[in-house]
Every structure is written in C-alpha cells, then in structure tokens.
Amino acid sequence: MSPDPARVPCVWVVASHRTLGNEHGHPQRYTVMDEVGTRTLLNLGLQPVCWPRVPAGRLGLVLDQVQGVLLGGSATNVHPRHYGEEPLPGAEHDEARDAVVLPLVRLALERGVPLIAFCRGAQDVNVALGGSLHQSLQALGGPVVHWEDPHEPLDAQYRERHVVDCVPGGLLEQLAGCSRFAVSSLHSQGIRRLAPGLVAEAHAPDGLVEAARWHDPAQFCWAFQFHPEWGHQAHPRYARIMDAYVQACWARLGQAVPAAA
DSSP states (O other): OOOBTTBOOEEEEOOEEEEEEOTTSOEEEEEEOOHHHHHHHHHTTOEEEOOTTOOGGGHHHHHTTOSEEEEOOOSSBOOGGGGTOOOOTTOOBOHHHHHHHHHHHHHHHHHTOOEEEETHHHHHHHHHTTOEEESOHHHHOOSOOOSOOTTSOHHHHTSOOEEEEEOTTOHHHHHHTSSEEEEOOOOSOEEEEOOTTEEEEEEOTTSOEEEEEESOTTSOEEEESSOTTSSTTTOHHHHHHHHHHHHHHHHHHHHSOOOOO
16 A cells, blocks of 8 residues: 555554652653564664553553554563463552553454554563463573573674474464564563464464464464564564554555545
C-alpha cells in the first residue's frame, strides 16, 4: 500500500515502569519506552505513541486510536501470580505494565489490531493468553546461554548469540525465506507452557520456543523471544519480519473509515 502523507499508522508502544537513579543518585520511579523500538517504527514510516497506565475500562477507547501494538523488552518480568506461581527471590516485576498489557493483548486479538512482541513482550503475550513461563533459565541449565553478559557493551549484548530452527513448512520459514537463522538473545525467562491459541514457529537448540503466532494467520499477532527491531537494516531475516508488521499496520489503516471533515 502506498503511504498517504496525510495518514500514517500509529503504533501503541507499551510503557514499562522502573525505579532508576535520578540526577542526584536517588531512586525514583520512571515511566519508560524503549528508544530502539520507537526509532525503528519511525524509520519504517510508522508513528509510535504511548499511553501509560491506561485503566482497564479505557483500553478499548485508546486502542481505537492506533493501527498496531508493540510490546518491547524490559529488565522486569511478568508477575508469576498471573500463571499460578510464586515469584522467585530477587526477581523484579512490573505490575503496572501487567495491568495494561495482559488485557490489551486479548483486546487487540478481539479487534484485529496487528500486534508484535519482543523478549518480555513475547512472555506478556503467552501469559495473557493462558500460558506459563520458566522463571529462571539459568536455574534450568542446558546447552544454550539465552542471557547477555552484563559486562559486555550494548552492541555486543545484542549480537547474534545462537540459531533458531523454524518449524518446517511454518509461516516463519516462509516469511524468513530460510529454515534456520541466528538471533540475539537477552532473556532470563522463557515460555514454559505455550498458551492455547498460539502456534510455535521456531525453537532454540534446547527446544525453547523462540517465535510463536496466533493460530489464525489473518490476525497479525507474533511473539519473538529475540529482537528483530535491533539491527533490522543489516539482518535480512529481521527486516522481513519488521516489513510484514509494517504492511499489517498499513492494511489496518486502510480498513479505517476516514473521519468527516
């Protein structure tokens, strides 16, 4: 679809909430958006927007203003009470994000709004739809290191760390144009029980689900444990993923009835 300069798809980038040091070194709560995610949307011709702490009763009204939803990564985790477990000691959660994201995922599916999710966002999607998570991949052990080295510079942390194998004949294999490709990996949690309605599309060598989608291909809802929004200009598989999302957002805009003058 050719871009209309007077109309651009807007994408709701869901906020996270963190305690960070202020200019005086004191801990202070902040509402934050991932800079790379928002810049990627802008570079691809979309307009990121953000509404933090939206009450449940207002979610539909706000969702009607956008043509897409993006759930990015975060250093926090989904609270495990949402899948019936107690949290491990020392884990950091973001229940203000949970309160918005979990019902938002379900509402986006109900209304057909394109949704893409990365890292913690993939975990949000799985929990919202009734799945569960491994709370600590480190505790599980195994042959694949899914988490970053905290002493590495940022670019090194987002490097390609391991491969994923696409499900043979699946939609990701078709989208990526190959059956295996290397991905970034910066997560200490992952999908344990895949939610009803989600279809696994790629796995890490240890069997962990690395990509999943809503079972109905007509609804763009994809969850990636890796980060296609980082380095999509240089990574052809990432570029194909992001382009598919962009096209879905433009298609959603095309379905909207223009407001009367």
